[in-house]
Amino acid sequence: xxxxxxxxxxxxxxxxxxxTLSCEQNLNHDAMYWYRQDPGQGLRLIYYSxxxxxxxxxxxxxxxxxxxxxxxxxxxxxxSAQKNPTAFYLCASSIAGDEQxxxxxxxxxxx
Amino acid sequence: xxxxxxxxxxxxxxxxxxxxxxxxYSNSAFQYFMWYRQYxxxxxxxxxxxxxxxxxxxxxxxxxxxxxxxxxxxFIRDSQPSDSATYLCAMSEIGGQAGTALIFGKxxxxxxxx
Numbered sequence: 001x002x003x004x005x006x007x008x009x010x011x012x013x014x015x016x017x018x019x020t021l022s023c024e025q026n027l028n029h030d031a032m033y034w035y036r037q038d039p040g041q042g043l044r045l046i047y048y049s050x051x052x053x054x055x056x057x058x059x060x061x062x063x064x065x066x067x068x069x070x071x072x073x074x075x076x077x078x079x080s081a082q083k084n085p086t087a088f089y090l091c092a093s094s095i096a097g098d099e100q101x102x103x104x105x106x107x108x109x110x111x
Numbered sequence: 112x113x114x115x116x117x118x119x120x121x122x123x124x125x126x127x128x129x130x131x132x133x134x135x136y137s138n139s140a141f142q143y144f145m146w147y148r149q150y151x152x153x154x155x156x157x158x159x160x161x162x163x164x165x166x167x168x169x170x171x172x173x174x175x176x177x178x179x180x181x182x183x184x185x186f187i188r189d190s191q192p193s194d195s196a197t198y199l200c201a202m203s204e205i206g207g208q209a210g211t212a213l214i215f216g217k218x219x220x221x222x223x224x225x
Contacts, residue, residue, distance in 0.1 A: 004154075040119060042199065042215035043155075058212065090154055099145070100213060102154035 003027065004103035006091050011108045013078070013085065021076045021106045023091030032074035033092040033100060036060060043090065049074055078108065086110045114138055117200055117216030126225045130187040134200035134216045137181065141202040141214075144176050146185045149197045149218065158198075159185065190223045197221070 004025045013019045023032065031050050035043040045058030049068040063082025068074055074093075078085045088107050092100040117134045124130055132146075143162055147155035159174040161167045161183075167174045173186040183202075187194055200216040 006154075040217060042115070042117075042217040043201075043213075044215075045212055048212065088152075099157060099160055101157065102147075104154045105152070107152070 004091060004093055004101060006089075006103040006106050008106060009104070011106055013108060013110050015110065016080045018077055018079050019108070021078070021089055021091075021108070023074045023076065023103060024072055025074075025091075025093045025103075026072060027093055027095070027101065028071070029093035029095045029101075030071070031094045032068070033094075034058075034064070034066065034074070034076045035090045035092065037088040037090060037105075046076065046089075114214050115200065115202065115216045118219055119217055121220040121222055123222045123224065124190055126190060126192060126223055128190050128223070130190050130194070130221060130223075132185040132187075132198050132200075132219050132221070134183050134202075135181055136183075136202060136214075138202075138204070138214075139178075139181065140204040142205075143203045144174070144183050145201040145213070146172075146174055147199040147201060149199060151196075155199055187221075190221075192223050192225045195222050 007022045033048040034046040037043050044060050046064050047066045049055035055066050065077045086109050090105045091103040094100045115136045146159040148158050149155040161174045164176045164178045171188045175184040197218040197220045199218040201213040203213050
């Protein structure tokens with residue numbers, strides 16, 4: 001089955017730790033995205049990548065980093081510089097830009 | 112003024128009702144409009160995708176775009192309890208290019224009671 005997988009489903013982070021969220025897709029999509037969703041808020045774009053080894057900052061990139069070494073994978077690292085990381089993180093991919101397909105999400109909680 | 116405005120609800124309707132969900136936007140360059148459905152603690156799923164003005168129908172769902180008023184709507188006919196979810200509108204200026212950034216509304220929470 002084609003789709004987007006995210007792991008883990010739930011993640012707990014201690015203050016000062018870096019954590020990495022995984023996103024994998026087998027849809028052969030060129031573009032991949034990371035969004036953050038907070039309660040009562042829309043999705044806010046963190047980073048996106050149009051092709052391998054290239055990525056661009058979104059609206060709220062501070063405190064986050066990404067890599068795109070393979071077409072299928074776009075991991076997101078939440079660094080200790082991100083002051084309020086508790087949120088629901090969503091990865092998406094697209095082949096033509098507009099029709100973005102989302103993974104199931106990772107819920108990150110800071111302890 | 113925010114780029115995309117969407118009433119968060121909650122909106123509660125009885126089973127079988129017709130539901131109208133709406134978004135307004137300020138950027139006249141938006142041309143591509145989408146509706147996503149998101150169940151609690153799940154990722155959004157794409158429901159409808161439309162380009163420019165007009166209507167698009169898919170089963171019980173109809174998406175409507177009025178670019179002159181900068182207003183988009185999603186109608187759900189014969190609503191079912193399984194339609195209970197948060198509905199997000201999204202839009203973009205440029206279509207057909209990988210890496211296009213979408214602008215999302217905050218979502219409207221719908222509850223359909225049996």
